[in-house]
Amino acid sequence: MVKLIMHGCNGKMGRVITDIVKNDEHTELVAGVDSYTGVPNEYPVFESIEKCDVKADAIIDFSNAAAVDGLLDYCVEKQVPVVLCTTGLSEEQLKKVEETAKKVAVLKSANMSLGINMLLKLLQNATKVLAPAGFDIEIVEKHHNQKVDAPSGTAIALADSINETLDHEYKYVYDRSQVREKRTKKEIGMSAVRGGSIVGEHEVIFAGADEVIEFKHTAYSKAIFGKGAVEAAKFLADRQAGLYDMSDVIQL
Structure with a gap:
């Protein structure tokens, strides 16, 4: 069982992924992170990643660019792999993603489908x-x-x-x-x-x-991106440090 943290759990994609994981016997959402906590969840939700004290095998991120720096720092400190789905990152943040990948597994892809x-x-x-x-x-x-x-x-x-x-x-x-x-x-x-x-x-x-x-x-729906993110998290859970993309998940 792969234990996951959903970063941005109360956004549109966060809700989609919550439903996908609920019906996936190989994964479990053990915590969520979102600045908006007004949505009822079956798992604990923290207002920021820094406050999250739940252990997990991987993090799925569908949040916003402003929250990515703190997330990357957390992943290095806790040694938790991350599937980074947030778009609109600055050049400086993209460089930080590369530096982070030298210390922990990071998967980033232009499209998660x-x-x-x-x-x-x-x-x-x-x-x-x-x-x-x-x-x-x-x-x-x-x-x-x-x-x-x-x-x-x-x-x-x-x-x-x-x-x-x-x-x-x-x-x-x-x-x-x-x-x-x-x-x-x-x-x-x-x-x-x-x-x-x-x-x-x-x-x-x-x-x-x-x-x-x-x-x-x-x-036909955004669910395909959520499904891909969950499969990516399964793949990443036991990987060594490095920068991965969806081509690594799909082996033809």
């Missing part, structure tokens, strides 16, 4: 075959109308995964409307759609002469 991370690996295999054969590569991502950044971090992660396998790095093209010219061979086009309540959809297109191959991932 198991499906997306499996897709990252599949794309590398496809690229090795299709890019040398002259296939053009395009990425189309769709999200809800409240999302402010474009393209999504996941779309960029997909492009990065593709680029890792190429002999010569392809350039990223985000908006072709600015220049009237045909696409070059060595580029990855990215298009963003924003509308309604779309949770997340990513499509990678390999377009060749007379044939098209498409890889597509659709997220």
